[in-house]
Amino acid sequence: MKKFVFVLTFFMFIGLIIYYLNSSSSNIVVVNNNYQQKVLNIELNKTQDAHCGMIIDSFDFSAQIASKDGRTWFFHDLGGIPLWLRDKKLQDVKIYVYTIDSKKWIDAKSAYYSRVENTPMNYGFGAYEFNKENFVTFNDMCELMLKGENLTNPHVKKQLLRQ
Secondary structure (H helix, E strand, C coil): CHHHHHHHHHHHHHHHHHHHHHHHCCCECEECCCCCCCCCCCCCCCEECCCCCCECCCCCCCEEEECCCCCEEEECCCCHHHHHHCCCCCCCCEEEEECCCCCCEEEHHHCEEECCCCCCCCCCCEEECCCCCCCECHHHHHHHHHCCCCCCCHHHHHHHHHC
């Protein structure tokens, strides 16, 4: 009987440790109640990318999507946006990107995108507020991502890095 009590106590102790670790390290995956679809603060090293699940540790190349139902999702590589949206039936979303040149959040559709940045997922797209030569629009960036024409494609990478 003593062995049974000891084993039971041991497993309860292990269970409590696992529960504590899971509850103390809860990451932010989605934020609710953003009905005004505003830009929200990303808590670095605590907010999780909606597409790949990685933790966002920098504002560079980050993005967020706010839906009319109040939910907001976050991304650490803005190239993940079209991939994530492809399978969703969301309408009237607002998409914001953090710009490299002006260091602020702007509407993703008004930004311009470079294609040769060193991004967390190696897609290569960086958002800029002001246009430069060889930049693409948001729609072009989405189309290129969905066709696999980003820096994860060795042929595209070779071609773009030659320019």
